Amino acid sequence: xxxxxxxxAAPARAITKEDxxxxxxxxxxxxxxxxxxxxxxxxxxxxxxxxxxxxxxxxPNMLAGxxxxxxxxxxxxxxxxxxxxxxAETVRGLxxxxxxxxxxxxxxxxxxxxxxxxxxxxAFIGRRVDGLVLTGVQxxxxxxxxxxxAGIPVVETWDMSPQPIxxxxxxxxxxxxxxxxxxxVRKGYRRMAFVGGDDPRGLxxxxxxxxxxxxxxxxxxxxxxxxxxxxxxxxxxxxCRLLALQPDIEAAFFSNDVxxxxxxxxCARRGIAVPxxxxxxxxxxxxxxxxxxxxxxxVQISAHQIGLTAAEMLLTRFDxxxxxxxxxxxxxxxxxxxxx
Amino acid sequence: xxxxxxxxAAPARAITKEDxxxxxxxxxxxxxxxxxxxxxxxxxxxxxxxxxxxxxxxxPNMLAGxxxxxxxxxxxxxxxxxxxxxxAETVRGLxxxxxxxxxxxxxxxxxxxxxxxxxxxxAFIGRRVDGLVLTGVQxxxxxxxxxxxAGIPVVETWDMSPQPIxxxxxxxxxxxxxxxxxxxVRKGYRRMAFVGGDDPRGLxxxxxxxxxxxxxxxxxxxxxxxxxxxxxxxxxxxxCRLLALQPDIEAAFFSNDVxxxxxxxxCARRGIAVPxxxxxxxxxxxxxxxxxxxxxxxVQISAHQIGLTAAEMLLTRFDxxxxxxxxxxxxxxxxxxxxx
Numbered sequence: 001x002x003x004x005x006x007x008x009a010a011p012a013r014a015i016t017k018e019d020x021x022x023x024x025x026x027x028x029x030x031x032x033x034x035x036x037x038x039x040x041x042x043x044x045x046x047x048x049x050x051x052x053x054x055x056x057x058x059x060p061n062m063l064a065g066x067x068x069x070x071x072x073x074x075x076x077x078x079x080x081x082x083x084x085x086x087x088a089e090t091v092r093g094l095x096x097x098x099x100x101x102x103x104x105x106x107x108x109x110x111x112x113x114x115x116x117x118x119x120x121x122x123a124f125i126g127r128r129v130d131g132l133v134l135t136g137v138q139x140x141x142x143x144x145x146x147x148x149x150a151g152i153p154v155v156e157t158w159d160m161s162p163q164p165i166x167x168x169x170x171x172x173x174x175x176x177x178x179x180x181x182x183x184x185v186r187k188g189y190r191r192m193a194f195v196g197g198d199d200p201r202g203l204x205x206x207x208x209x210x211x212x213x214x215x216x217x218x219x220x221x222x223x224x225x226x227x228x229x230x231x232x233x234x235x236x237x238x239x240c241r242l243l244a245l246q247p248d249i250e251a252a253f254f255s256n257d258v259x260x261x262x263x264x265x266x267c268a269r270r271g272i273a274v275p276x277x278x279x280x281x282x283x284x285x286x287x288x289x290x291x292x293x294x295x296x297x298x299v300q301i302s303a304h305q306i307g308l309t310a311a312e313m314l315l316t317r318f319d320x321x322x323x324x325x326x327x328x329x330x331x332x333x334x335x336x337x338x339x340x
Numbered sequence: 341x342x343x344x345x346x347x348x349a350a351p352a353r354a355i356t357k358e359d360x361x362x363x364x365x366x367x368x369x370x371x372x373x374x375x376x377x378x379x380x381x382x383x384x385x386x387x388x389x390x391x392x393x394x395x396x397x398x399x400p401n402m403l404a405g406x407x408x409x410x411x412x413x414x415x416x417x418x419x420x421x422x423x424x425x426x427x428a429e430t431v432r433g434l435x436x437x438x439x440x441x442x443x444x445x446x447x448x449x450x451x452x453x454x455x456x457x458x459x460x461x462x463a464f465i466g467r468r469v470d471g472l473v474l475t476g477v478q479x480x481x482x483x484x485x486x487x488x489x490a491g492i493p494v495v496e497t498w499d500m501s502p503q504p505i506x507x508x509x510x511x512x513x514x515x516x517x518x519x520x521x522x523x524x525v526r527k528g529y530r531r532m533a534f535v536g537g538d539d540p541r542g543l544x545x546x547x548x549x550x551x552x553x554x555x556x557x558x559x560x561x562x563x564x565x566x567x568x569x570x571x572x573x574x575x576x577x578x579x580c581r582l583l584a585l586q587p588d589i590e591a592a593f594f595s596n597d598v599x600x601x602x603x604x605x606x607c608a609r610r611g612i613a614v615p616x617x618x619x620x621x622x623x624x625x626x627x628x629x630x631x632x633x634x635x636x637x638x639v640q641i642s643a644h645q646i647g648l649t650a651a652e653m654l655l656t657r658f659d660x661x662x663x664x665x666x667x668x669x670x671x672x673x674x675x676x677x678x679x680x
Contacts, residue, residue, distance in 0.1 A: 014491035057489030062466035063403050063412070072403070074446065074467065083432050088423050095449055104463055106414065107447045109435055123444055126402035127414060149397030151354030232631040265631055268608075288628075291572040291605055 015058045024052040035060045075314055076106040076124035077133040078117055080199070081229050086256065086284050086303050087135065090157065093307020094133060101315055103130070110135075112199050112228040118143045125150045131314040137161035137168070138200045153317040155310040159201055160329060167317075169309040169328040173201045176299050176332040177208025180253055180281055183297075183334045185216045189251035189279055192221045195238050195263075196255025197228030205255055205283065222246055226259070235262025239278075249278060251340065257282035257289040257298055264292045264339065279340040294338035302330045355398045364392040375400045415654055416446040416464035417473040418457055420539065421569050426596065426624045426643050427475065430497065433647020434473060441655055443470070450475075452539050452568040458483045465490045471654040477501035477508070478540045493657040495650040499541055500669060507657075509649040509668040513541045516639050516672040517548025520593055520621055523637075523674045525556045529591035529619055532561045535578050535603075536595025537568030545595055545623065562586055566599070575602025579618075589618060591680065597622035597629040597638055604632045604679060619680040634678035642670045 021028040026049060033041050034049040041049070052058075063072055077094055079087040095105045106129060108120035118140045124132060125146060131153040137160070147154050147165055154166040159173055177194075184192060194209050196202035206223055213221055224242060226234045235254060239262075242249055254260035260282030267274045274280055274294055282289050285300040309328055316323050361368040366389060373381050374389040381389070392398075403412055415438055419427040435445045446469060448460035458480045464472060465486060471493040477500070487494050487505055494506040499513055517534075524532060534549050536542035546563055553561055564582060566574045575594060579602075582589055594600035600622030607614045614620055614634055622629050625640040649668055656663045 015489040057485045059462055059465045059486060059490065061468055062463075063468050072467065076444075081432070082422055082428050083425070085423070085425070088428055091447075092421070092423050092449065095447065099448075102463070104416075104460075104467065105447050107431070107435065107445050108439075109432065120444075122399055123402075123442070125399045127412065127444065128401055128403050145397045146399060149355040150399065232627050236631065262631060265633060268633055287572050291576065291602060293605060293608055 015056050017058070017060075020049065020052050020056055020058050023056065024049050071130050071318070072128050073103050074106055074127070074129045075103050075131045075133065075311075076108060076120075076127075076129040078108040078110060078120050078124075079135050080112045081109050082107070083229070085258065085286050085288075089303035090135075090307040090310075093304040093309075094311050095307070097308050097311030098315070101318075103311075103315070103318075112197070114138070114140050114143075118146075121146055125152075130318055131155070133157060133310050133314070134165075136200055137164065137170075139165070153314050155313050157306050157310055159204070160327075164327060167310075167313045167323060167326040167328075169306050169313065169330065171301050171330050171332045173204035174208040174211075176283075176301065177205035177210075177253075178212045179208075179332065179334055180205075180283075180299055181209035181212025181221075182216070183336070184251050184253065184279070184281065184340065185213060185218055187251075187279070187340055189340075190218045191246070191248055191250045192218065193224060193242050193246070193249055193252045194221050194255070195224045195226060195235070195242070195252060195259060197230065198225050199228045202228065202255045205253075209253055222249065230256070231258050232262035232265065235259035235264075236266035239263035239266050239272075239280075243272070243278070251275075251279035251281070253281045253283075255283050257284050257286040257296060260296050260298070260339075261288045261292040264294065264296065268293060275338070275340050281340055285335055289335075289337070297337045297340040298335050299332050300335050301332045305330055355396050357398070357400075360389065360392050360396055360398050363396065364389050411470050411658070412468050413443050414446055414467070414469045415443050415471045415473065415651075416448060416460075416467075416469040418448040418450060418460050418464075419475050420452045421449050422447070424569050424571075424596070425598070425626050425628075429643035430475075430647040430650075433644040433649075434651050435647075437648050437651030438655070441658075443651075443655070443658075452537070454478070454480050454483075458486075461486055465492075470658055471495070473497060473650050473654070474505075476540055477504065477510075479505070493654050495653050497646050497650055499544070500667075504667060507650075507653045507663060507666040507668075509646050509653065509670060511641050511670050511672045513544035514548040514551075516623075516641065517545035517550075517593075518552045519548075519672065519674055520545075520623075520639055521549035521552025521561075522556070523676070524591050524593065524619070524621065524680065525553060525558055527591075527619070527680055529680075530558045531586070531588055531590045532558065533564060533582050533586070533589055533592045534561050534595070535564045535566060535575070535582070535592060535599060537570065538565050539568045542568065542595045545593075549593055562589065570596070571598050572602035572605065575599030575604075576606035579603035579606050579620075583612070583618070591615075591619035591621070593621045593623075595623050597624050597626040597636060600636050600638070600679075601628045601632040604634065604636065608633060615678070615680050621680055625675055629675075629677070637677045637680040638675050639672050640675050641672045645670055 110116040194206045282298040289296040450456040534546045622638040629636040
């Protein structure tokens with residue numbers, strides 16, 4: 001750390017409603033009325049107080065009672081991590097849509113820990129958020145109980161469940177994995193590997209792929225477990241490990257595009273022909289899947305749309321309306337590119 | 341959207357302090373005491389009430405007065421975008437460090453718009469955040485006035501300024517650009533290009549590079565402006581545009597690694613030798629800079645550490661202490677790799 005011309009002190013104390021009242025020569029009740037029920041104040045007084053509010057930079061407390069029916073206009077979102085482009089897109093969608101209606105986003109990261117999720121849910125309820133967005137459909141019993149007791153709208157995302165806590169928008173990870181397994185078998189690959197984390201969504205993708213392979217008489221796929229939220233380097237290391245472990249492997253399906261891209265870059269580095277020597281497939285259709293050499297076959301899902309839809313569901317409920325489709329399956333599709 | 345077994349209704353109303361009091365057979369004042377001043381309640385009553393609080397899933401309102409000296413324990417961070425790995429790392433650092441002390445993060449995205457920043461600052465002050473983290477050091481006069489009037493700790497990040505609003509942690513974008521310019525000239529490159537957005541930090545990096553080149557007698561660099569927050573595709577398109585525009589170009593410095601990686605992938609695709617035909621350099625030392633072929637020379641900065649340090653500064657001030665170094669320059673360094 002380098003010390004430069006340090007500012008002399010902390011900022012002055014906050015400008016309060018009382019400061020505005022004093023400057024405008026009115027009571028603080030009048031200031032409150034101008035903010036909350038301006039129609040009950042004479043136009044002259046209103047204009048005068050408003051000009052002091054503006055020139056002094058006073059911003060009314062949105063959390064205080066009487067404003068916006070005690071709502072905080074804050075929504076909390078809990079994601080495994082935002083350092084992973086996939087969830088970042090969902091958060092961006094949420095934030096975009098909510099901000100249009102004057103709602104702000106509290107963000108929590110679990111690092112894929114259920115215990116961390118439980119703690120975050122309690123912290124957010126304690127801050128009286130108007131609604132909560134969760135990732136996935138597996139939660140601790142305590143989280144479920146707390147959410148029920150809080151009585152606020154909840155949207156689960158990124159998976160499907162017949163019994164959501166409240167609302168849900170996502171896609172079926174098992175079916176998506178199965179579709180990729182079917183596709184790879186149809187392309188003629190038999191000896192395959194799955195590379196992914198041990199989070200519920202990664203495991204569901206593997207189970208789906210495995211079911212597709214076994215149903216069509218292909219051999220049991222190799223399952224390489226990597227740390228959750230793995231990136232390029234993990235993909236690079238895993239493809240080396242895989243080729244050493246099982247030299248006759250024909251195709252590898254990675255639980256995310258970033259890992260698959262790392263594998264593609266490593267194959268390029270080592271002169272391993274893709275897809276001739278080994279086919280590679282990813283998940284999510286991130287930008288890197290299109291841009292890497294060769295371009296990656298992947299499972300397209302709607303990360304950004306998940307965020308937008310979750311926000312719309314919450315806004316509908318905040319508005320006192322019923323959400324017509326509280327279980328929204330956005331689906332997935334297989335995008336075939338050069339890597340398979 | 342696919343409709344499945346829809347949940348029958350919105351969740352029940354929230355469990356209140358009154359519900360707990362009724363169930364435990366005590367007054368709601370007793371419940372409040374158990375939460376706020378447990379030492380004033382008899383151990384038997386306390387245990388009884390606490391067991392109802394727990395079994396009913398009641399979570400006290402952290403925003404109500406009397407708790408934690410009226411603090412919300414919420415910090416707001418405003419970043420240009422989180423879909424860009426660079427700022428995601430800063431947000432991750434902030435969130436990690438704040439959550440250790442029970443603070444949560446409100447997140448705002450400006451899409452590089454000063455007007456959006458002004459609106460977010462007002463919204464966050466209205467929600468009575470305990471502190472605010474801003475990106476960059478250029479803000480509207482209105483933002484500065486509102487922040488001053490709010491009297492809360494503010495940390496600016498990702499740049500340097502002799503006159504910060506309050507506290508600051510970052511690095512000197514002009515000096516970092518200059519260092520890369522010096523490095524490229526020293527490597528023997530003369531005809532160069534800079535590719536970046538027209539945000540203040542991108543422009544400062546360009547100005548620094550240009551100063552280095554002119555000081556050492558190299559020709560005026562080409563300046564290609566791309567949309568702010570550009571990714572792989574922009575890098576790919578820009579390298580094509582650049583080679584068409586100025587076929588004798590020798591080196592290109594991109595304002596972020598993702599764009600530089602896009603350029604490297606395009607060069608590989610088109611058989612353009614890097615660095616022999618054109619040298620490439622990036623900014624930020626993201627994972628992709630190490631993993632792409634060839635690995636990218638880049639400017640290393642401390643995106644994650646910026647988040648950690650900003651959080652530490654705020655926590656120190658929340659604790660009533662003075663921050664010993666309110667201007668913290670984390671510096672930068674040139675990482676030489678295969679692309680130059």
